[in-house]
Amino acid sequence: MSRQKNLLDVTNLRIAAAPRHGEQKLLLNDLSFHIGPNEFLSIVGESGSGKTMASRAIVDLLPAGVIRTGGSIYLDGQDLAQLNPRQMRDVRGARVGMVFQEPMVSLNPALTIGRQMAEGLKLHLKLPSDEIHERSEAMLRRVQIRDPERCLTSFPHEFSGGMRQRIMLASVLLLKPRLLIADEPTTALDTLSQREVLELMVELARDSGVATLLITHDLGLVARYAQRVVVLEKGSLVEAGSARQVLTQPAHDYTKRLLASRPGRPDAKPHPPDDAPVILRLDRVCISYAERATFLRGAKTKQIVHDVDLSLRSGEIVALVGTSGSGKTTLGRAVMSLKELSSGKILFDGIDLASMAKEDKRRYRTQVQLIFQDPFSSLDPRMRVAEIVAAPLRQLPGTAEEHQHRVTEVLKEVGLPGYQSRYPQEMSGGQRQRVAIARAIVSRPRLVVADEPVSALDMTIQAQVLTLLEKLQLEYGFACLFITHDLSVVEQIADRVIVMSGGRIIEEGPTHVVLHQPQHAYTQALLEATPRLADAQNQLHP
Amino acid sequence: MIRSLWPMRRSALLGCILVGSVLLTVLVGCLWMPYSPLVIDLDHPLAHPSLHHLFGSDQFGRDVLSRAMLGARISVSIASVATVLVILFGTALGVVAGFLRGWVDRLLMMVNDAMLALPGILFALGLIAVLGTGTESIILALTFAYLPPVVRVVRSAVLSVREREYIDASVIAGDGVLYTMYRHVLPNILPPILILGTSVFGWVVLSESALSFLGVGVPPPAPTWGNMLSEARPYMDYASWLSVVPGICIAWTVLGVNLFGDALRDWFDPRSNA
Numbered sequence: 001m002s003r004q005k006n007l008l009d010v011t012n013l014r015i016a017a018a019p020r021h022g023e024q025k026l027l028l029n030d031l032s033f034h035i036g037p038n039e040f041l042s043i044v045g046e047s048g049s050g051k052t053m054a055s056r057a058i059v060d061l062l063p064a065g066v067i068r069t070g071g072s073i074y075l076d077g078q079d080l081a082q083l084n085p086r087q088m089r090d091v092r093g094a095r096v097g098m099v100f101q102e103p104m105v106s107l108n109p110a111l112t113i114g115r116q117m118a119e120g121l122k123l124h125l126k127l128p129s130d131e132i133h134e135r136s137e138a139m140l141r142r143v144q145i146r147d148p149e150r151c152l153t154s155f156p157h158e159f160s161g162g163m164r165q166r167i168m169l170a171s172v173l174l175l176k177p178r179l180l181i182a183d184e185p186t187t188a189l190d191t192l193s194q195r196e197v198l199e200l201m202v203e204l205a206r207d208s209g210v211a212t213l214l215i216t217h218d219l220g221l222v223a224r225y226a227q228r229v230v231v232l233e234k235g236s237l238v239e240a241g242s243a244r245q246v247l248t249q250p251a252h253d254y255t256k257r258l259l260a261s262r263p264g265r266p267d268a269k270p271h272p273p274d275d276a277p278v279i280l281r282l283d284r285v286c287i288s289y290a291e292r293a294t295f296l297r298g299a300k301t302k303q304i305v306h307d308v309d310l311s312l313r314s315g316e317i318v319a320l321v322g323t324s325g326s327g328k329t330t331l332g333r334a335v336m337s338l339k340e341l342s343s344g345k346i347l348f349d350g351i352d353l354a355s356m357a358k359e360d361k362r363r364y365r366t367q368v369q370l371i372f373q374d375p376f377s378s379l380d381p382r383m384r385v386a387e388i389v390a391a392p393l394r395q396l397p398g399t400a401e402e403h404q405h406r407v408t409e410v411l412k413e414v415g416l417p418g419y420q421s422r423y424p425q426e427m428s429g430g431q432r433q434r435v436a437i438a439r440a441i442v443s444r445p446r447l448v449v450a451d452e453p454v455s456a457l458d459m460t461i462q463a464q465v466l467t468l469l470e471k472l473q474l475e476y477g478f479a480c481l482f483i484t485h486d487l488s489v490v491e492q493i494a495d496r497v498i499v500m501s502g503g504r505i506i507e508e509g510p511t512h513v514v515l516h517q518p519q520h521a522y523t524q525a526l527l528e529a530t531p532r533l534a535d536a537q538n539q540l541h542p
Numbered sequence: 543m544i545r546s547l548w549p550m551r552r553s554a555l556l557g558c559i560l561v562g563s564v565l566l567t568v569l570v571g572c573l574w575m576p577y578s579p580l581v582i583d584l585d586h587p588l589a590h591p592s593l594h595h596l597f598g599s600d601q602f603g604r605d606v607l608s609r610a611m612l613g614a615r616i617s618v619s620i621a622s623v624a625t626v627l628v629i630l631f632g633t634a635l636g637v638v639a640g641f642l643r644g645w646v647d648r649l650l651m652m653v654n655d656a657m658l659a660l661p662g663i664l665f666a667l668g669l670i671a672v673l674g675t676g677t678e679s680i681i682l683a684l685t686f687a688y689l690p691p692v693v694r695v696v697r698s699a700v701l702s703v704r705e706r707e708y709i710d711a712s713v714i715a716g717d718g719v720l721y722t723m724y725r726h727v728l729p730n731i732l733p734p735i736l737i738l739g740t741s742v743f744g745w746v747v748l749s750e751s752a753l754s755f756l757g758v759g760v761p762p763p764a765p766t767w768g769n770m771l772s773e774a775r776p777y778m779d780y781a782s783w784l785s786v787v788p789g790i791c792i793a794w795t796v797l798g799v800n801l802f803g804d805a806l807r808d809w810f811d812p813r814s815n816a
């Protein structure tokens with residue numbers, strides 16, 4: 001492990017939040033790791049574990065108020081702490097490239113792709129403009145962008161998240177860095193685009209001899225792509241080694257817990273009887289959105305959901321699976337009557353939502369509830385937890401004390417006793433999602449639509465929230481339409497799976513059948529793209 | 543981080559002191575003034591600032607300090623009433639337009655944009671020409687003049703809030719439109735509205751002074767800072783205190799509310815300072 005051989009050598013790195021009120025909070029404690037040339041290392045941990053801080057320290061991009069308090073970082077045998085800001089700028093981009101999590105914000109919306117890609121080449125390599133153009137185009141072709149010529153003159157908003165992340169990757173690798181740092185590069189993407197982007201990243205890195213540092217919380221990705229892995233917990237390294245060894249024979253408790261919390265394998269779960277009454281039926285539902293009207297042309301409509309038939313029995317959990325843009329969220333919103341149909345019918349208890357009498361509508365509102373994806377946006381920041389949870393009770397009879405009592409009871413059930421007077425922003429993501437779940441079940445609904453309820457959460461929190469949801473479903477016996485893109489979650493909780501693509505239902509059936517003998521090519525691709533721990537055995541890397 | 547907090551605190555403190563001193567002057571002026579601000583004393587016209595007349599006297603021998611104090615009362619009350627009206631109506635219209643969208647929004651915004659196209663002060667002048675001079679008509683004119691920008695700002699704040707999922711959650715809970723607006727939209731746009739209020743107050747103080755300076759404001763002999771400036775114009779060469787005192791008063795107040803507004807913004811959203 002000589003310093004000359006390693007590309008990056010991090011020794012006893014310590015990072016702390018600048019002292020406020022006298023005390024210093026250690027964010028990273030004596031972290032040491034190294035990356036050889038061409039190596040693929042992954043740092044794994046949950047949010048708050050300091051994994052992002054570690055990667056930012058390498059390029060000296062720590063956020064304000066966070067400082068390096070000790071340790072050394074050597075890149076190619078050169079101590080990065082010795083460099084002045086000007087030399088550090090040469091390191092960033094030219095020698096260490098970075099891809100960030102949010103492709104939506106890491107590209108400048110006001111500049112064309114071509115301008116942004118040229119920036120680095122101009123700054124670091126000082127090339128003539130026609131050569132810049134040529135190289136950019138070739139690189140875009142490498143990342144499989146259709147029509148790279150046009151892409152160069154386009155703006156970021158014209159591309160999907162996966163496309164943007166590929167463009168980001170292209171512009172980073174254009175400078176031929178020695179090390180690529182990818183900080184949760186695909187967390188914001190759906191399963192299929194995630195796979196495409198990562199596969200491209202691995203391939204490009206291997207071909208051009210770039211070492212890769214992947215920061216992630218997803219052990220499935222580690223299993224599939226990484227050679228070595230470093231596991232962080234609360235700023236300290238708890239385990240490091242080859243990916244295969246760490247994932248198959250974890251030594252530390254935390255790693256074991258992280259592995260165990262990956263969704264999968266359901267226990268034998270009582271299935272709802274087949275003769276349970278149908279409570280929700282969708283009949284040839286079509287939904288369209290109005291596109292922006294231009295100056296001369298009137299508003300056109302774009303159809304998102306095509307002729308969907310679907311029925312949900314009382315007490316049944318049905319997973320609605322698809323990639324982003326498949327229309328699954330739109331369909332969920334339609335069931336909540338937050339979105340109007342362009343044709344077709346949605347029947348709740350046999351009554352058409354569109355022509356419901358006022359009394360039926362009120363009953364429907366108390367009996368159908370939604371759990372949102374993003375617990376940061378679904379809770380009003382100006383209300384206390386008790387008020388948020390009590391909201392659906394307003395439509396029900398009962399005194400204020402009875403409602404208060406019910407709120408207390410539900411908060412206890414979701415594992416948040418005594419949180420009544422907190423504000424959402426004083427709580428963690430997992431706790432907020434529990435509040436959202438409490439709000440959804442407080443009125444004892446018969447149908448709960450859950451729109452990606454765990455995809456914004458950390459792995460271990462995800463497992464806890466899913467378990468909670470399962471437990472509550474058993475207790476309350478509500479039917480659940482579970483919208484997700486994550487097939488491993490589906491396996492854990494759903495009785496039945498419906499796969500959507502391009503706004504149509506392409507496959508449906510009992511969970512074990514769809515997941516083990518998928519009929520449709522799209523379902524097969526989706527399954528194939530879902531990262532699993534078993535991938536540690538048959539990696540892309542030798 | 544710690545260092546950068548200090549200048550912000552200092553300007554916030556200054557804002558509070560400036561605004562506080564204006565309010566204090568108004569309060570003291572209600573209880574006690576050195577002279578009656580309207581009594582003419584032709585024996586001592588244009589007296590230099592001295593112990594008798596701290597800020598001197600004007601061409602009719604009236605005490606400038608007393609007139610500035612009464613002017614503060616009149617200017618501040620006109621500005622307060624107009625600001626409250628602007629914020630009240632602006633918020634109501636902005637919330638309705640932004641939350642309901644559709645034809646209501648289009649109609650309101652069409653009228654609003656038409657009004658926005660005219661400079662506020664011109665609009666106010668036109669209205670006063672129709673309504674006649676007087677305290678009420680000034681308040682009304684200034685309210686209309688500064689309503690359009692406020693409606694715009696409130697509407698855009700509402701547009702961003704209405705896309706939040708807690709609004710959907712409120713609909714799912716079965717809440718009516720008015721309840722959702724009151725309970726979820728309003729509290730979440732309150733901070734920007736309060737900050738906007740301080741700006742509006744500053745604009746109104748300036749415009750009211752400008753109107754009074756032009757002679758269409760509060761009619762003499764009642765003093766406002768604007769008409770004191772206007773009356774001081776012929777004596778600028780040899781009685782500079784006549785124009786300096788009301789000028790400083792106006793600048794003092796406007797600077798004060800602006801700094802206060804900035805402090806309020808930082809307090810609501812500490813990140814904007816970073």
